[in-house]
Amino acid sequence: MATTMHGVDPAIIEPRALDTLVRFGGTGLLKSMIKVFLADAPLRIAKARDGATARDAGAVERAMHALKSSAGQMGAMHMVDLCAAGESLAARGQRDELSALVAEVEAEFESARDQLERVLADAMVTDPAADSG
Amino acid sequence: MTPAITAMIAKGAPAAELQKAALSYGMRTLREVALERAAEGRTNVQEIERVLGDAAGHAPAEPDEVGASQAKEKRVLVVDDDPLIRHLAMATLARAGITAEEEADGAPVLKRLAAGEKWDLVITDLHMDTVGGTEVLSAIRGASGSMGMPVIVLTGSSDHDSEVALIEAGADDYIRKPIDPPRFTARVKAALRRAGG
Numbered sequence: 001m002a003t004t005m006h007g008v009d010p011a012i013i014e015p016r017a018l019d020t021l022v023r024f025g026g027t028g029l030l031k032s033m034i035k036v037f038l039a040d041a042p043l044r045i046a047k048a049r050d051g052a053t054a055r056d057a058g059a060v061e062r063a064m065h066a067l068k069s070s071a072g073q074m075g076a077m078h079m080v081d082l083c084a085a086g087e088s089l090a091a092r093g094q095r096d097e098l099s100a101l102v103a104e105v106e107a108e109f110e111s112a113r114d115q116l117e118r119v120l121a122d123a124m125v126t127d128p129a130a131d132s133g
Numbered sequence: 134m135t136p137a138i139t140a141m142i143a144k145g146a147p148a149a150e151l152q153k154a155a156l157s158y159g160m161r162t163l164r165e166v167a168l169e170r171a172a173e174g175r176t177n178v179q180e181i182e183r184v185l186g187d188a189a190g191h192a193p194a195e196p197d198e199v200g201a202s203q204a205k206e207k208r209v210l211v212v213d214d215d216p217l218i219r220h221l222a223m224a225t226l227a228r229a230g231i232t233a234e235e236e237a238d239g240a241p242v243l244k245r246l247a248a249g250e251k252w253d254l255v256i257t258d259l260h261m262d263t264v265g266g267t268e269v270l271s272a273i274r275g276a277s278g279s280m281g282m283p284v285i286v287l288t289g290s291s292d293h294d295s296e297v298a299l300i301e302a303g304a305d306d307y308i309r310k311p312i313d314p315p316r317f318t319a320r321v322k323a324a325l326r327r328a329g330g
Contacts, residue, residue: 017311021221024314029224036217065260069289070217073311 007122008115012108017075018119027123034116037074041067041113045106048086052098060098061090067105076112079105207325208251209233212242212269213258213287218310222256222287225314226321239264243272246279254324256308259288259299267302274303283328285320287312 006018021030044067051059068083086101211222211233219235226233234252236242240263242255255273259266266286273279286299286307299307305327308320 020313025224025228029221032224033217033221036220040216062260062262065289066215069215069310072289073217073221 006119008119012076012078012111013115013119014075014077017073031120031123033074034120037070038113038116041070041109044070045102045109048102048105049099051090052095052102055095055098057090057093057095057098060102061087064090064105071109071112074112074116076108079108079112082108207231207253209254209256209321209325210242210252211235211256212237212239212261212266214238214261215258218258218287218312221312221314222317225312225317228314229318229322231321231325238262239266239269242269246272246276249278251279252282253328254283254285254321256285256287256321259286259290259295267299270299270302270304283324285324 006013006015008015008018018030021033044063048060048063048067051057051063064083064087068080068087071077071079071083082101082105086098086105089097089101209226209231211219211226212235213219213222214237216237219237223233223235238261239257242257243264255269257266257269266288270284270286273282273284283305284303286304287310288295288299288307289310290296291309296307305324306320308317
């Protein structure tokens, strides 16, 4: 696995997104952003999963749209692509394919979570005082 | 360069006064111009930071005192159903010395507008679960007490038509997500300045 700035795999997390947060708001902002993302994204994924189970394309579209935005802010670009695909499928009413796509998003989120938790742990060690989140 | 600015320079006016006067004549800071060029793909934020550093009003490690004095007493409302985007927007505004309130949906904003509340700037997401940015914008523009209120719309869409539609619906500006904090700050300050702040 290739790693780069912040020790992340760029195939999962685009490091420039994290760097932008650090340069603007320091490690404190990075840590608080990671915490909010890791707390909120599972709720959105659950909404998408429930929507797919209920064949409610509108609910899946809304959840995917919101997830796409959050994932993009944290540099989870493959997750962004998957959410965009899910949003598009839902908008076209392709209900049969939604559950599989939501499962892909969930798996990609788990990879992103793993990466971001490591970044968080490193930030706690290097800058414990800047914990604003 | 205007004659008034030239005269101020000749009299040795302080830099802060010169900047204030220049901004009042519609001139822009180096950083704002640079950020517009970044938005056009002609440069990037890293290059702007490298060239301008702290010299043009943006100090990454410290709250922006210029922004603080400019934006003091302003009421800004951030409306977004995404807690991550709200968190970043609020943190970014705080670093610029701008105190803001937040709402997680457009519905309470409509109630507050109906009760006569006003803000110096409303920053609203476009797509929200219950009441979206288009309805918030419509409510603001449709009431005599708020029709002049500046509104910036946050959008995750890169669709050209939707941006045109937003501006035609009365948005003063739109900001694409993901949010880039320096650009976000510059656009908010510009909106507040245009509104008389």
